[in-house]
Structures are given as C-alpha cells and as structure tokens.
Amino acid sequence: MSRNAILSALRAGLAAAPLTVETPPGRPASTPVGPDAWAVLAAVLEPLEVRLRLARTPAEAAQHVADIARERAAKTYTRWDTALDAFGLDAALADLARLEPGCCRNLAHVDLGLVLAQAAFLESGSLAVVAAPGRHRAASLLPPASVALVPKGALRPDVSHLPALLARHSAASGRLPACLNLITGPSSTADIELVLVRGVHGPGTLDVIGLDWDEE
C-alpha cells in the first residue's frame, strides 16, 4: 500500500543519512503594540490603498459604514451577524438591501461585505477573520467592496501571533476552526505585463474601521 511504502522509504533514507538541524537564532522581538497603534496601522495600510477610519463609539462606526456604502455606490450588502449586531448597522444601511448568506450563489452580486476582524497584525496590516456560524467566508470575498471593523483589543504586532490567535478560536478538543483568512489589502494581480490591478477575484476595495474603545 502506497502509504506504508512511502513512509518506509522515507525512514530508510533518513536512517542511512540522518539530517541534523542547527538550532536557529531566537525570533527577533516583536514591536509591541503602543499608544500609536492606529497610526502604525494606518501607515502600513496606506500603500495597499486601504483607508483606516477611527470610531469612538458604535454609532460612529455605523456612520462610517454608511459613508463607505455611499462612496462605493452600494445597493446591497451582506454582513456577519451576532458579531456586528450591536452596531446598528442595518439602520445605518437602511437604504440598502441586506442579503442573507447561504451558498455563494446567493451573494454572487452583492456590493458590500462587512466583517469583524479577530486580529490585526500591525507589521503587515493583515486582518484575521475566523469563520464560524453566522460568520461566513464569502462576506470578505465575494463583494467588490469589503469593510472590516477592527476592535482595539484585536491589535497584535505581527504574524508570529497567529498560532496564539488560532488557539484562542479552537474547540476544547484543540481542533482548529475550519477556516482562518488573513487579509492584507484588496485582491490584486500583476499577471498582465506586471501592471498592478486591484480586484481580480476578491474585493477591489477594502476599508477598515478602527473601534477605538476598550472592551470589558
């Protein structure tokens, strides 16, 4: 059976010539999240053409969402549910039609997608979104305009914090969530003549709203 033959071959190869690995240097210390964290995030998002708006209250956040929806001329939207219920988004987006998730076909033509980030890595400007019931993957993928709300408490230095993040969202058994997406800017390609184009298969625009208040 292939499995056993393959494993035997690998074991025989390593037995004949063991591979010793040098201990690497320690990981350079991460730049800690400081009082200027939002400014750091804004600066790293800027070259990605991602704008960061700050909100001091949920109502302000909802207002920003309404502004973005208008800027993007959105007629329809989809959003994560319970995570975003507290923001009064449906009222702020009353002029738009909200589409329920379901299979991807349901959302094929939706204009705007709203998610809550579970983490944001300041070094790279990456937003982590973890799938769960009511937190569909498609919300940050199918619509051409994507909006992510980032709680202050979700700010982290860099991707070295990914394992801890996944552990926090794992089941008691240790099983990881089915999907974590790390999103850094809009969808892009330079496959034709190395000319950068945003919005190939994923969103062409990404807006970030920083929730600048402390959670209990």
Added chain:
Amino acid sequence: MHANLFIPCLVEDCHPEAAQAMVTVLERLGVAVRHPAGQTCCGQLAYKTGDLKNARALALRYLDVFARPGPVVCPSGSCVKMVRTYPELFTPGTSEHARALDLAGRTFEFCEFVAAQPGAAQLGAHLKVRACYHGSCQMTGGHADDAPKGADDAPRQLLRAVRGLTLLEAERADRCCGFGGIFSLQFTAVSEALVEDKCREILAQEPEILVSAEPSCLMNISGHLARLGRPLPALHVAQVLAAGLGKAVPPWRTRT
C-alpha cells in the same frame, strides 16, 4: 616574508603580464616571492565537468607543488576557490585530506592578500585613468541585485586607493560575465548574450580601461569587446597597481 606564486594556466601563457605585475606589487610590499616549478592546472576545469577522478589527481599534484610552507598567492579568485575545494576531494582522516586543509588554509587571492598586508594603504600608487570594474562572481558569489550592499570587496578597496583613478562600475558590476568555463562551450548562445550585456554596460561608462581581479573574465569580456570593434585594455588589478607604482608609461597606455 615569502609568498609562493600560484599562476593559473590562463595567466601563465595568455596573460603573463598580470603575474609579472603581481610580483612587482608583492615585492614592493616587502614580500619575497618563490615560484614553485611544475604548475600546469589546479584542476578547476576537470572539477567543473564533474570529473572527480582527474580533479583529485591534479589536486594531489598541487599538494606536492605547493608543499613548501608559506602563503600561496594567486591572481585568480576561481583558482583559489578550487584550491579551497581540495579538502572535499579527499576522505577526512587521510594525510591527503590534512594536506589539502593546510593548503586551502594558506592560499589567497591576490587582492585579498594585498589588502591584508600592513603597508597596503601606503602603497602610494598614482594613475590617472577611467577604469571600469568588473567584479568576478567567484569571489563574491554573483550579483544578487537585492542582496544588501556590504563593504567594498578587496579589489575595489585597492583600486579606490590609487590616486587619480576614477573607478567606474558597470551597471551590474558583479553580474556574471557569462564565461563559466565549459558553460561558454556548451551553452554558447546564452554565454554570448551575457557577455553582450556585460560589454554594453561597461561601454556605457566610457572607460579607458577594463579592470578585474579575474583573468578568465578579462579574457571573455575583452575578447567580445574586440569582436565588437570596441577594444579596451583589459587589466588585472595587479597591473593597475603596478602601473601606478612605476614611472614608466605602461604599454597599454600607448595606442597603436
């Protein structure tokens, strides 16, 4: 101190002036030279064709040729690299391996040797010339455009210390010139494309001379420049230093 001269086959018969200049510079630094007899080839060509048997045989010869203690100095980075590879050709624990380690440990490329001598900074060479430098990949490990820039390598250091010399750099000064030994015979079109690129970048600097620390690169590049009808004197770093130390106008300065 004494140094043993290690003269690459190409230099011995096609570019002896480079070796003569090397002697001049070494003696000026107070290093007396010995020239061990019986030198033919260090085995680089055999090694690069994958012929370990002949590479080993030629390495063994050179362990004898350079048996006498003392530093061994060579005007070719690629040949020095070959000698530093000698230990890999012998089984650890054997006397050949020990001798190979010894020889590898005391063999130096000319520029690295000179730059490390006390008095190198006070050589006092003067030469008013526009010299375009080509960096041999054999010493630096190729031109990786995105590799962080380090300190000047030994050839550049020596050239910068020559008063009156304008050191020009080809756009991709450390990019391979395309010779690669047997590569130039088996992949002639690619080799030619690379030397074309190199010549174009050198000529764009409008130099008076081409300078390098690698004789095979000099042969490759100057050979193509000649075919292009744009010949340049192609000098080893040693020749530039020696010319800068002497009073006489060097032969390559007088155009026929």
Added chain:
Amino acid sequence: MREMTTRNFRRQSAEACRDTNLRAVLDHATRYFQAKRGASLEAFPGRGEHFARARAARLNALSRLPDLLEELETNASAAGTQVHWAADAAQARAIITGIASAAGARVVVKGKSMITEEIALNPALQAAGAEVWETDLGEFIVQLAGEPPSHIIAPAVHKSREDVAKLFAEKLNLHGQSIPELTLLARQALREKFLAADLGITGVNMAVAETGSVILVENEGNIRMSTTCPPVHVAVMSLEKVVASLEDAADILRVLPRSATGQKMSSYVSVLTGPRGQGETDGARETHLVILDNGRSEILADPVLREALACFRCGACLNVCPVYQTIGGHAYGWVYSGPIGTLLTSLLQPRAETRDLPFGCTLCGACKRTCPLSIDHPKLMMALRQRAAKGRTNRFGAAHSLLARHPLAYRLAVGTARAVDPNLDLLPRLPGLPGLSEFVDSRHPPELKKSFTARHRTAKKGKP
C-alpha cells in the same frame, strides 16, 4: 509553439536567446521582482534571524518527515479531511479523478499549483469528462493559449496585453483592451465558473502536522474562491511541504511573501482545517488531502541533494540567475525552471532527459546568495555534474587533464601551439573541439605569449 522538453534544454536555451521579445520581457520582469524584493528586504529588521528560522523550520520538517506526515494524517483525519497517499503521478491522477467522479464533478476550478502541473492532472480530469478551469489570472491566460507557464510567480509574464486581448476575444468572445478591462473580464468569466464548480483543486503552500491544516497563500482570491464555493476541495501536496507546527508556519509566512514578491504579506493567507464547521454556510463540505511522493523519498536519502527539498518556492533564485534572466522558464521544458528548477527537474525526471541541465549554469552563485533558506544551489549543481560525468566523459576536459598531469608534455603542447598558431586563429577551428569555434566567433581569442615562467626567470637573472 513546438513542444519544449527537458531533453532539448540546450537547443531551447539557444532559441530563447534569439527571441528579442522574450529577452525584453524577461529583463523587465526580473528587474521588477528584484527591485521590489530588494526594497522589502532592506526594510526588514532581523532579516538574517528570520531567514535562519525559516531554514530551520524547513530542515526540521525534512529531518522528521515520516513522523510529521503520520501526524498530519492523524490530525487532518480528526478534523474530517480524507487523506490519500500517492506513490507517483499516475496514482495521484487516479485518486483525484476518482474523487471527481464520486462527486459527479463536471466543472472543476483550480488554483495555481506546480504539483498538479507536475503530475499532468488537467488532461486526466478532462479525459474523465470534466471541464477544468485554471483560475489564477496568469495560469488562466496560459491555459487559454495552450502554453506552459514561463515564470513561477508570473506565469503569463511573456504575454503582452495585446496578446491577452486577442486571446480573450478568440477563445472567450470577450472584448477588452486595457489591463484593468481585461482583468475585469477574467473576473466575470471565472466567477461564473467558481459558482458553478463541483470541485475545487489547489496545491498547498504548507501542511501543518500539529493541526492537520493546509495553508494557502495568494494575492488574487482565486484560491479562496476555489475553497469557499465548491462543495468539494482537494488539496494536493508533494510530501516535503509539511511543517511541524503553526509556529514554524508563521516563521515561514514572515519570510515567504517578502522573498517572493516584496510584500510584507500576500493579500490572502488561508488556514484551512477540515470541511466547513457545523452551522457554517460556506466552505467545502468534503475535504481531501493527497500526499504525493513522486520521487521525493529517493531524494531525501541523498545527504547532499536533499537540501533541494527545503525550497518553499519563492522564485527569488530565478530572478537573479543570469541564465534564467536570459532564457526564461519555457526553455527548461518542464514545470520547474531557474536554479531550483534545474535541481528539481534533474532529481525528479529520468537521468537521460536531464544530463545537460546542471551544465546550463555558470556557477556564479547569485542563487545561493539570494536564497532566504541558504540552499547551496552551486554545490548541488556540482553533485549533479558528478553524477552526469559517471555516464560520460567530457573529452575536452579529459584531454586537458591528461596534459596537466604531465608538465613536460603540457609545456611541449603549449610551446608547439605558440610556435604554430600564437594568435589561436586555427586551433579553435579544428573539428572535434565542440563549442570552441562558436566561442571564437564572438570572442577574439587570447594570444599565446612568452610564458610568465620564462619572463620571471629572465627578470630574476637580471637581479643581483
């Protein structure tokens, strides 16, 4: 386009040199990638340590490969993924077409995957009655054109916008001119396919043994689409892609995007563990992982050559290689090109096909210098040359060595040549010395001069 093969590497490389359009494209593309990468690495504090950690993560995985693969299987299975083992390309194709049949798959979408090219998967799926759509824009373009990819990061870099416009018009009846227009057309065309697809097939950037997860890295979003919309996802991995832990994976993610494209992080990194969770509305309901050997276990046994398995496919060595910069990817005749491609192809394909590959290298070392994992390509190249030389001797080298072992004969030969043909007008033109004639076509040969030994002896005689 005449089909390129590895065996014809020498001829294909010479032909590529004559293709002026290709030369211009390659010059532009390789400089572009080098500039972006260089800027990114210069601004990366602790770069050396990060590189060393990434190297250790890869080598650690190789040193524990069989145990990690078993751990991967256990954890992936516990998460609900069906794990399959394939000894070779034929088995892998059979497994994947089997999954496709069982799923009744008529429309298949694929993310960019070298391993699926290596096993020639697409024709097998098509033969089984499925429509297969490459969804990475560059791969989509070369698929429509019927060509292999020419660069590991930018598969269609050899095509101009006019080429692409013509292609879309001819093959899809879609019309656009500018690059954004063409990109939008591709988005629209492929979105239909994503939504209709029964099966999504991707490669894997890393498979994490500790958690049974696969990690997929991309910029376009086509991999997310391929793993979010269709009901079935098959991830194909060559067995060396496993890493021990999420920590190791994070160390690699810290380095890979910077080395590949000069980005701090790629647009999308997906960490997928099993099928969609209960109550979720998207993501595959059925997930498969195919673990493929196809020659890797043999390579792992070689203490020198196994280092090639550490590669995490950043493509940096391609962009700095003077040979690749000149000839591009197609000339190598297979899916892997450039320095690492030469090594992998030589190790994965039959020896008779790959003898010339390791000689298509000047041993300049730019690859080794640039590789974030410090893979010693030149050393491996030499090991392959030694392997090739066992079968055949290079006559020129052997003749030179014979003379060099006998100094008197050597000096006699040189002396004779100098007497007879000091300007080397005739000797290089003699038959039986392959390549020398072409060499002197483009280089004026050196002169055979009075030897250094003779000059030095004279000089010493003149001294007190």
